[in-house]
Amino acid sequence: MRILCGWMVGVALVLSIGASVTAQSEPLQVMATTSLLADVVARVAGDRASVEALVPADTDAHAYEPTADDALRLSRADLLFTVGAGYEGFIQRLLDNAGAGVPVVAVNDGVAILALAGGETPDGAADPIGILGSTVECTEHSHDDAAASGDHTGDEPHRTDCDPHTWMSPLNVIVWTQNIADALAAADPANADAYHENASLYADELQALDAEIGALVASLSPEKRRLLTNHENMQYFAVRYGFEQVAAVLPGGTSQAEIDPQTLASIIALVRAQGVPVIFVEVTANTALAETLAQDAGIQVVSDLYIEALSGPEGPAPTYLDLMRYNAQRIVGALAGS
Numbered sequence: 282m283r284i285l286c287g288w289m290v291g292v293a294l295v296l297s298i299g300a301s302v303t304a305q306s307e308p309l310q311v312m313a314t315t316s317l318l319a320d321v322v323a324r325v326a327g328d329r330a331s332v333e334a335l336v337p338a339d340t341d342a343h344a345y346e347p348t349a350d351d352a353l354r355l356s357r358a359d360l361l362f363t364v365g366a367g368y369e370g371f372i373q374r375l376l377d378n379a380g381a382g383v384p385v386v387a388v389n390d391g392v393a394i395l396a397l398a399g400g401e402t403p404d405g406a407a408d409p410i411g412i413l414g415s416t417v418e419c420t421e422h423s424h425d426d427a428a429a430s431g432d433h434t435g436d437e438p439h440r441t442d443c444d445p446h447t448w449m450s451p452l453n454v455i456v457w458t459q460n461i462a463d464a465l466a467a468a469d470p471a472n473a474d475a476y477h478e479n480a481s482l483y484a485d486e487l488q489a490l491d492a493e494i495g496a497l498v499a500s501l502s503p504e505k506r507r508l509l510t511n512h513e514n515m516q517y518f519a520v521r522y523g524f525e526q527v528a529a530v531l532p533g534g535t536s537q538a539e540i541d542p543q544t545l546a547s548i549i550a551l552v553r554a555q556g557v558p559v560i561f562v563e564v565t566a567n568t569a570l571a572e573t574l575a576q577d578a579g580i581q582v583v584s585d586l587y588i589e590a591l592s593g594p595e596g597p598a599p600t601y602l603d604l605m606r607y608n609a610q611r612i613v614g615a616l617a618g619s
C-alpha cells in the first residue's frame with residue numbers, strides 16, 4: 282500500500298508541473314498542539330500523514346512549557362494545527378523560537394465563539410460573540426497570539442475574553458474537520474480527495490456522538506442539569522445540551538488563573554443557596570481549591586473529567602470520541618445520583 286501510494290504521488294508530481302505546492306514523496310509530517318487535536322487531525326489524515334502532538338496526553342495545555350525537543354520537532358514539521366481562539370498561551374513563544382516558516386492553521390476558524398463569563402454565570406445560555414476569523418479575532422491575555430491564529434489581516438475586533446474550549450460540543454469539531462481537510466489538501470493536493478472523504482466519514486461519527494450525548498442527557502431531569510466547574514471549560518457543552526452553568530471557580534478561561542478569597546466565599550454562598558451537589562474538575566488540574574470549596578459547601582468533587590487532554594491508551598479517554606462519551610457519562614451519572 283505504501284509503495285502504491287508512493288507511486289501514485291510520483292505520477293501526480295509529474296502531472297502537476299507548474300503547481301506552486303510541492304507534491305509529497307514522503308507522508309506529510311503534521312503537528313497538533315494538543316493530544317485531543319492530534320487525534321482529530323489523525324482521523325482526517327488517515328494513513329497519508331504522520332501526526333504528532335506537542336502537549337502529551339494527560340497534560341494541561343494551559344500550564345504547558347515547551348521544550349527544546351518541541352522546537353526541534355516543530356522546525357521539521359510541514360504544518361502545525363492549533364486550537365486557536367487564544368487557547369495555546371505558549372505557542373507564539375515557540376513559533377518565534379523555532380517555527381519560522383511552518384504554516385499554522387487554527388481549527389477554530391469558522392466556529393461561533395462564546396465569551397468567557399468571568400467566573401460567575403447566572404445563566405449558561407450565552408450568545409456567540411462572533412465567528413472566529415470572520416467577525417471576531419481572539420487574543421490570549423496580553424500576549425499577542427494573532428499571528429498564530431492564521432493569516433487574517435482584516436478589521437475584526439480583537440477580544441481577550443474568548444472561550445476557546447469549543448470541542449466540548451462535537452458540532453464544533455465538525456467545523457474543525459473541514460478546516461483540517463482543507464489544510465491537508467492544500468499541503469498535499471495528490472491526496473485531497475482522501476482527506477475530504479475521511480473528514481466526511483468522521484463528521485458522521487461526530488453527528489452520531491452528538492445524538493448519543495443528547496439522548497443520555499435527556500435521561501437526566503432538567504432541574505438536575507447544573508454545572509459547577511473548576512475553570513470555565515464546559516460552556517459549549519452546557520449550551521449545546523441544556524445545562525445551566527452555575528459558576529466556574531477560576532476566572533479567565535484557564536486552569537492557571539487565581540481567585541481572591543471574597544470571590545471564593547461568594548461562590549460558596551451561591552453553591553449553598555442553590556443546593557448545587559457537585560463540582561467538576563478536569564483530571565489535569567490541581568484539585569486543592571475545588572476540595573476546599575467542596576468541603577466548605579458540603580458537596581461532592583468529581584475530579585476525573587478529561588477536557589484539556591486525552592488520557593493515555595490504557596485510560597478512559599484515549600480518543601476524542603471516547604473522551605466526550607466518558608465525560609458525558611460521568612457528568613450525567615454524578616448529577617443523577619445527587
Ligand SMILES: [Zn+2]
Nearest residue numbers: 514534535536
Ligand atoms: Zn481549559
